[in-house]
Amino acid sequence: MKLFSAKQLKEADQATEKNEGITSIDLMERAAGQAFEWIDAQLKGQQVPIYIFCGIGNNGGDGLALGRLLLNKKYDVHSFVVNYSENRSKCFLINYDRYKNTSKEWPKLLKSVDDFPDIPANALVVDAIFGIGLNRPLDQWVKQLVIHINQSKTFTIAIDVPSGMFVDSATPDLEAVIEASVTLTFQAPKLPFFLPETARFSNSIQVLNIGLDGNYLAETPTKAKLITKPDVQKMYQPRDKFSHKGTFGHALIVGGSYGKMGAVTLAVKACLRAGAGKTTTYIPESGYTILQTAVPEAMVIAAQESKHLVDFSVSNEYEAIAIGVGLGTDVKTMKGFKKFLETNKTQLVLDADALNLLAQDKELLKLLPKNCVLTPHPGELERLVGKWKNDFDKLKKTVSLSKSIDGVVVIKGAYTITVYHDQYYINSTGNPGMATAGSGDVLTGIITGLIVQGYDVLTAAVFGVYLHGSTGDLAAQQTGYNSLIAGDLIDFLGDGFIHLFRSDNVPQETAGNNRKNSN
Ligand SMILES: NC(=O)C1=CN([C@@H]2O[C@H](COP(=O)(O)OP(=O)(O)OC[C@H]3O[C@@H](n4cnc5c(N)ncnc54)[C@H](O)[C@@H]3O)[C@@H](O)[C@H]2O)[C@H](O)CC1
Numbered sequence: 002m003k004l005f006s007a008k009q010l011k012e013a014d015q016a017t018e019k020n021e022g023i024t025s026i027d028l029m030e031r032a033a034g035q036a037f038e039w040i041d042a043q044l045k046g047q048q049v050p051i052y053i054f055c056g057i058g059n060n061g062g063d064g065l066a067l068g069r070l071l072l073n074k075k076y077d078v079h080s081f082v083v084n085y086s087e088n089r090s091k092c093f094l095i096n097y098d099r100y101k102n103t104s105k106e107w108p109k110l111l112k113s114v115d116d117f118p119d120i121p122a123n124a125l126v127v128d129a130i131f132g133i134g135l136n137r138p139l140d141q142w143v144k145q146l147v148i149h150i151n152q153s154k155t156f157t158i159a160i161d162v163p164s165g166m167f168v169d170s171a172t173p174d175l176e177a178v179i180e181a182s183v184t185l186t187f188q189a190p191k192l193p194f195f196l197p198e199t200a201r202f203s204n205s206i207q208v209l210n211i212g213l214d215g216n217y218l219a220e221t222p223t224k225a226k227l228i229t230k231p232d233v234q235k236m237y238q239p240r241d242k243f244s245h246k247g248t249f250g251h252a253l254i255v256g257g258s259y260g261k262m263g264a265v266t267l268a269v270k271a272c273l274r275a276g277a278g279k280t281t282t283y284i285p286e287s288g289y290t291i292l293q294t295a296v297p298e299a300m301v302i303a304a305q306e307s308k309h310l311v312d313f314s315v316s317n318e319y320e321a322i323a324i325g326v327g328l329g330t331d332v333k334t335m336k337g338f339k340k341f342l343e344t345n346k347t348q349l350v351l352d353a354d355a356l357n358l359l360a361q362d363k364e365l366l367k368l369l370p371k372n373c374v375l376t377p378h379p380g381e382l383e384r385l386v387g388k389w390k391n392d393f394d395k396l397k398k399t400v401s402l403s404k405s406i407d408g409v410v411v412i413k414g415a416y417t418i419t420v421y422h423d424q425y426y427i428n429s430t431g432n433p434g435m436a437t438a439g440s441g442d443v444l445t446g447i448i449t450g451l452i453v454q455g456y457d458v459l460t461a462a463v464f465g466v467y468l469h470g471s472t473g474d475l476a477a478q479q480t481g482y483n484s485l486i487a488g489d490l491i492d493f494l495g496d497g498f499i500h501l502f503r504s505d506n507v508p509q510e511t512a513g514n515n516r517k518n519s520n
């Protein structure tokens with residue numbers, strides 16, 4: 002699903018008006034009508050005081066049109082115009098008149114803190130102060146109004162975006178943003194709904210289709226995409242009946258150190274479950290028995306050194322090498338790692354301590370082969386690219402890193418973002434249960450397993466991240482969040498694949514039953 006910028010949404014707006022022969026006021030009526038339908042379907046006529054705060058632009062116009070529709074359906078509506086400027090938009094003014102013709106009670110004008118109404122605890126608040134047109138910090142008194150609404154702790158519905166949130170750049174003041182209970186957003190979600198600093202303001206997103214021009218939406222490329230099930234269904238490569246294990250590649254997992262062999266165990270198991278034809282691990286000698294016992298399906302090459310890897314001389318028979326899980330950052334390991342990078346030509350997935358070694362000596366980044374995949378969590382990313390000022394700056398820095406290595410960078414988090422050059426692929430699956438030791442090792446294994454099967458690195462990263470998250474969601478239905486452990490992600494990976502082509506409406510019990518049947 003494409004995430005359009007504010008500028009693109011305005012262009013889509015114009016294309017719709019031109020191609021459908023409608024005016025912007027018709028489009029606003031459509032948007033407000035959709036918001037009305039949604040709210041009416043929840044309230045079903047229930048009488049609660051509805052407090053609508055409208056700005057003076059088109060977001061405010063939406064709010065007034067919505068207020069009129071609610072009044073027509075005999076809801077108890079109280080409207081306020083937040084008079085932050087004299088530059089009222091045309092569509093706002095038309096809806097202002099229409100509102101006055103519907104209601105005996107005119108919207109109350111708010112001009113300063115003194116005008117703020119008390120908001121009853123049982124009120125439903127509608128935030129239509131600012132939408133995608135916000136382009137500078139809020140005036141002090143408008144910020145106070147936002148704080149006043151947030152402090153009311155009432156159920157708050159944001160129209161299009163929570164007011165105060167910037168769509169295409171960093172939100173300058175995180176205290177001046179509406180904390181929406183639900184965000185009714187038009188046509189497509191907006192990028193900051195998924196970024197760590199701002200996601201909490203747009204809890205529970207409902208996308209309302211207002212029928213913007215289909216051609217414009219289809220043909221306009223966006224920097225950011227939200228990756229959902231239909232996107233990954235297209236990525237899946239079905240298996241040929243006459244395929245054999247050689248068809249699906251050979252992966253090498255390099256890592257492990259004394260006390261951290263579990264990381265390699267998890268990665269190699271995940272790699273096999275993701276579908277790699279063959280896997281080999283290259284580990285310090287002390288891990289030999291552990292690996293052979295824990296994963297009989299994997300081959301093991303034990304290095305001479307017992308506790309840390311020092312020498313990384315591996316053959317070039319693999320389609321991809323994952324390096325870093327449980328590796329450690331011993332000085333001798335660093336030396337060997339550098340030597341390995343100087344000669345290696347195989348596709349790489351770099352995680353954990355391999356990223357920490359790269360961060361210790363950034364010159365090593367120049368030795369990476371084209372099209373490698375880096376999977377940092379925010380701490381590892383910061384060590385690689387330096388401190389960022391905000392989420393947009395973080396993306397910018399990650400884009401630079403991706404371009405400089407000509408590879409893929411996966412920023413792990415609640416909404417994992419895969420960055421390739423200046424494209425962002427935002428993942429929509431996963432849950433807080435996955436914040437557990439070893440979860441990242443499993444992801445490394447999945448991505449590597451997909452690459453060796455023939456998925457290109459970008460697809461392997463985007464698809465792998467989605468699968469990792471959806472598998473976590475399926476696992477959590479059985480374990481709950483607290484009890485989910487990384488090994489569960491491996492156990493449920495098969496369900497993750499099967500679920501790709503199953504209806505989303507499968508009840509949780511059915512998913513659970515299927516799992517039991519398959520065991
Ligand atoms: N195509 C669509 O997506 C549709 C969008 N609709 C709604 O329209 C808004 C966007 O409306 P717009 O008038 O462009 O902007 P806002 O209402 O968000 O803001 C009003 C106006 O205020 C000025 N401004 C910006 N920052 C500040 C500030 N800090 N203080 C004071 N004034 C400020 C700026 O000039 C803005 O233009 C969209 O979100 C939807 O809700 C349509 O209804 C349907 C089609």
Ligand SMILES: [K+]
Pocket residue numbers: 060128129130131132159160161162163164
């Ligand atoms: K809003």
